[in-house]
Amino acid sequence: EGLADDAAAAPIRIITGHVVSPTRDRGRTIDLEHGGIAVQGDRILAVGPAGEVLDKYPSASVEAHGDRLVVPGFVDCHAHYSQMTMIASPGLQLLEWLKNYTFPAEGLFADRSHCAAMANFFTDQLVAHGVTSACVYATVHPESARALFRAARSKSLRIMTGKVCMDRNAPDYLLDTPEQAYEQSLELLEEWHGVDRLEYALTPRFAPTSSSRQLELLGRIAEEHPDIPIQTHLSENPSECEWVGELFPDESDYTAVYERFGLVRKRSVFGHATHVSESELDRLGAAQASLAHCPTSNLFLGSGLFRLKENRRAPGLRIGLGSDVGAGTSLSPLASLNEAYKVSRSVGEPLESFEALRLATLDGAEALGTDHAVGSLEPGKEADVVVLDPESTPVLRQRTDYAQTTEELLFAMMLLGDDRAVHSVYVAGAKVR
Ligand code: GUN
Ligand code: ZN
Numbered sequence: 001e002g003l004a005d006d007a008a009a010a011p012i013r014i015i016t017g018h019v020v021s022p023t024r025d026r027g028r029t030i031d032l033e034h035g036g037i038a039v040q041g042d043r044i045l046a047v048g049p050a051g052e053v054l055d056k057y058p059s060a061s062v063e064a065h066g067d068r069l070v071v072p073g074f075v076d077c078h079a080h081y082s083q084m085t086m087i088a089s090p091g092l093q094l095l096e097w098l099k100n101y102t103f104p105a106e107g108l109f110a111d112r113s114h115c116a117a118m119a120n121f122f123t124d125q126l127v128a129h130g131v132t133s134a135c136v137y138a139t140v141h142p143e144s145a146r147a148l149f150r151a152a153r154s155k156s157l158r159i160m161t162g163k164v165c166m167d168r169n170a171p172d173y174l175l176d177t178p179e180q181a182y183e184q185s186l187e188l189l190e191e192w193h194g195v196d197r198l199e200y201a202l203t204p205r206f207a208p209t210s211s212s213r214q215l216e217l218l219g220r221i222a223e224e225h226p227d228i229p230i231q232t233h234l235s236e237n238p239s240e241c242e243w244v245g246e247l248f249p250d251e252s253d254y255t256a257v258y259e260r261f262g263l264v265r266k267r268s269v270f271g272h273a274t275h276v277s278e279s280e281l282d283r284l285g286a287a288q289a290s291l292a293h294c295p296t297s298n299l300f301l302g303s304g305l306f307r308l309k310e311n312r313r314a315p316g317l318r319i320g321l322g323s324d325v326g327a328g329t330s331l332s333p334l335a336s337l338n339e340a341y342k343v344s345r346s347v348g349e350p351l352e353s354f355e356a357l358r359l360a361t362l363d364g365a366e367a368l369g370t371d372h373a374v375g376s377l378e379p380g381k382e383a384d385v386v387v388l389d390p391e392s393t394p395v396l397r398q399r400t401d402y403a404q405t406t407e408e409l410l411f412a413m414m415l416l417g418d419d420r421a422v423h424s425v426y427v428a429g430a431k432v433r
Contacts, residue, residue: 011061012040012045012057012059012061013039014038014050014053014060015036015037015063015070016034016035016037016062016065017064017066017067017387018034018065018067018070019031019047019070019377020069020070020357021072021357021362022072022358022361022362022363022375024371029354030047030377032049032050033406034050034051035048035053035070036049036050036052036053036054037385038057039383039426040429042156042382042429042430043380043381043382044378044381045379046379047377047379065387068423069387069388069390069413070377070385070387071377071385071386071387071388072361072374072377072385073132073361073425073426074131074360074364075134075321076131076135076333077135077269077292077321077364077367078322078323079134079136079322079323079331080102080326081122081136081144082105082106082109082138082144083102083325083326084118084125085118086101086104087325087326088329089326093239094236094301095240098170102326102327103174105326106164109141109144110173112143112147115141115143115144116147116150119151120151123148123151123159127433128419128433129332129419129422130332130333130388130419132157132425132427133159133364133370133375133384135159135322135368136161137205138162140163140164141163142184142188149161149195152197152198153196155427156428156430157197158370158373158374158384158428159198159199160199160200160368161198161200161201161203162200162202162203163188163203165204165210165218166204166209167209167210167213167214168209168210178214178216178217181217181218182217182218182220185202185203185221189202189228193225193228199228200228201230201269202218203230203231203232204230204232205233206232206233206236207244207247207257207258208243208247212248215257215258215261215263218263219261219263222265223262229267229368230267231268232263232268232270233270233272234255234271235274236273236274236275236303237301238304241254253280254276255276255280255283259283259287266369267368267369268287268289269290269291269292269320269367269368270290271294272297272298272303272306272324274303275304281314281317282314286316288317288318290320290368291306291311291317291318291367292321292322292367293306293308293319293320293322294323294327294328295339295340295342296329296330297323297329299339301327305343306343308347308349309344310347318363318367320365320367320368321333321337321359321363322336323336330418332419334414334417336360337351337356337359337360337414338415340359341356353406353407353410353414354410356410356411356414357410361375362375362376363375382428385426386424387422387425388417388422389423390412392421393416393417395416399412399416
């Protein structure tokens with residue numbers, strides 16, 4: 001309430017540039033070559049042709065970005081902040097990669113100062129890559145989640161995170177128990193859920209590292225908190241899927257394991273889902289659940305090819321984009337879209353420019369259940385805005401000089417761009433970069 005009062009009194013600022021944004025109406029993209037966004041406090045007041053917005057608020061201050069692209073802050077639906085020290089570790093597929101590289105790196109989070117340093121680094125890098133909202137895994141250590149909440153809060157980022165719950169099939173130093181997972185998750189939820197732009201995400205790592213008892217207790221939290229997000233991994237890799245079949249012989253498929261414990265619902269965000277059946281997709285959609293498409297990770301680990309357009313056909317299913325750093329190889333949503341395009345070509349259904357922008361913004365917000373607040377440049381939404389520079393590298397400049405349409409320009413940005421293309425970032429109305 002305090003925020004709203006301040007906002008009404010706050011000065012109005014106008015950001016001008018080439019404004020491009022998806023809208024709630026899937027068929028309509030805002031494309032204003034000379035556009036303007038009026039911002040007051042943390043909110044978008046108006047979006048339109050620059051002349052009209054400037055006329056409407058004649059006393060507003062102006063931040064002019066010329067030909068630069070002004071787009072919504074990017075949404076990363078799946079990342080591990082604990083994995084920045086082992087990103088780009090080669091040669092192995094998922095299960096061996098976890099054992100050899102990932103678990104040792106996560107063990108370092110037993111140290112509070114490591115948690116704080118990594119949380120600061122990671123949130124700085126989110127901003128540097130134009131990511132203003134993210135759903136992020138911490139580690140098994142409750143302090144790792146706290147450190148990320150604190151860092152995200154200090155930068156006003158819209159972050160969901162949770163302590164990872166895992167009580168088997170990992171080194172002892174990374175294991176909790178069902179009761180600890182329950183108590184620590186609840187405690188963190190009570191401390192942080194709904195504080196500023198933060199939400200607690202219930203975070204069982206994946207079925208192989210949680211006992212039935214642990215999943216049952218987490219299902220109890222889910223039941224008592226029907227609106228909180230849940231994040232986990234689903235059907236990423238063939239050996240993983242086979243293993244889940246052995247560990248849960250009574251369940252008909254991988255999705256059924258999560259269903260049994262009440263973990264499949266709106267705001268359940270399943271990473272990967274590269275090996276799911278029609279039946280699983282239908283059930284995930286019927287539950288209004290979400291998938292995170294993590295193309296750089298799926299290609300890096302050789303996990304499989306996500307069928308974006310085919311999966312979209314499941315009614316009710318929400319699909320966003322995830323970096324899945326550190327199996328993913330870049331925090332840049334532009335880099336993820338680059339790979340998403342190549343995956344889409346390989347499965348025969350090429351991703352188009354505006355669709356790609358939507359995937360990295362509003363689709364992600366829908367997948368995380370935050371599309372009422374972010375994901376597009378529309379009046380009333382929180383002012384998370386990214387300004388992309390088409391001249392950030394010599395090759396980009398050369399190519400974009402010859403772009404005839406906005407689609408062509410955006411496509412070049414996503415195939416050739418990375419964090420160097422992120423010129424400015426506004427988080428909840430504040431220019432932070
Ligand atoms: N499955 C379980 N844990 C992980 C993880 O940390 N990264 C990826 N890519 N898959 C997982
Ligand atoms: Zn992951």
